[in-house]
Amino acid sequence: xxxxxxxxxxxxxxxxxxxxxxxxxxxxxxxxxxxxxxxxxxxxxxxxxxxxxxxxxxxxxxxxxxxxxxxxxxxxxxxxxxxxxxxxxxxxxxxxxxxxxxxxxxxxxxxxxxxxxxxxxxxxxxxxxxxxxxxxxxxxxxxxxxxxxxxxxxxxxxxxxxxxxxxxxxxxxxxxxxxxxxxxxxxxxxxxxxxxxxxxxxxxxxxxxxxxxxxxxxxxxxxxxxxxxxx
Numbered sequence: 001x002x003x004x005x006x007x008x009x010x011x012x013x014x015x016x017x018x019x020x021x022x023x024x025x026x027x028x029x030x031x032x033x034x035x036x037x038x039x040x041x042x043x044x045x046x047x048x049x050x051x052x053x054x055x056x057x058x059x060x061x062x063x064x065x066x067x068x069x070x071x072x073x074x075x076x077x078x079x080x081x082x083x084x085x086x087x088x089x090x091x092x093x094x095x096x097x098x099x100x101x102x103x104x105x106x107x108x109x110x111x112x113x114x115x116x117x118x119x120x121x122x123x124x125x126x127x128x129x130x131x132x133x134x135x136x137x138x139x140x141x142x143x144x145x146x147x148x149x150x151x152x153x154x155x156x157x158x159x160x161x162x163x164x165x166x167x168x169x170x171x172x173x174x175x176x177x178x179x180x181x182x183x184x185x186x187x188x189x190x191x192x193x194x195x196x197x198x199x200x201x202x203x204x205x206x207x208x209x210x211x212x213x214x215x216x217x218x219x220x221x222x223x224x225x226x227x228x229x230x231x
Contacts, residue, residue: 008045008076013069014108016048016077017057019097021104021129022115024122027063035064037071047080051095058109059085059094065109092137097130100158103170104200114197121201132159132168139164144221165214 046061059080149157155169186192
């Protein structure tokens with residue numbers, strides 16, 4: 001399915017891959033005001049792209065796709081050839097988003113049902129995270145990121161601040177255990193999912209850590225990459 005196509009196609013929302021970790025509650029509520037599952041022909045097609053895994057992934061329109069999923073409606077899609085998606089930087093950033101989704105075992109729009117957050121949480125948990133990833137991916141190369149990651153083998157590097165003085169990491173499994181260890185059992189699967197979701201929400205607020213011995217590292221970067229780093 002994940003190949004270039006012409007015109008508009010109709011698919012089930014769950015047939016598409018996703019490229020974000022959260023949905024904005026306010027945006028969903030606004031969509032519900034005008035959404036009509038019986039008039040999907042009036043819905044603007046959702047942009048999708050194949051990022052090399054033979055699967056069509058949403059590049060935008062996750063909230064509309066989720067609303068359609070709730071109504072068991074198919075959605076119109078078009079192949080996204082926008083420069084912001086097809087350029088090298090866009091490909092790198094979207095592929096990074098897809099890696100995040102897989103890391104959290106988020107495969108389709110249905111998996112975002114327990115990850116609907118308010119405006120402030122959406123800003124801190126998603127928008128800020130994307131900006132931090134952009135800083136890291138556009139200001140370092142693969143070798144540099146591997147070198148930073150090696151310093152913290154038990155963590156997952158995902159971003160940095162604008163001047164690369166702070167890197168942001170995940171340490172998910174152990175942290176979830178910390179929040180849930182006092183629960184010996186759960187009444188049902190939904191209760192378990194809710195507990196894990198709340199734990200992850202709290203954990204993600206603390207996913208940052210200064211780089212050890214950064215002053216020395218930064219001086220070395222200035223020497224080695226003097227044409228790429230502005231002080």
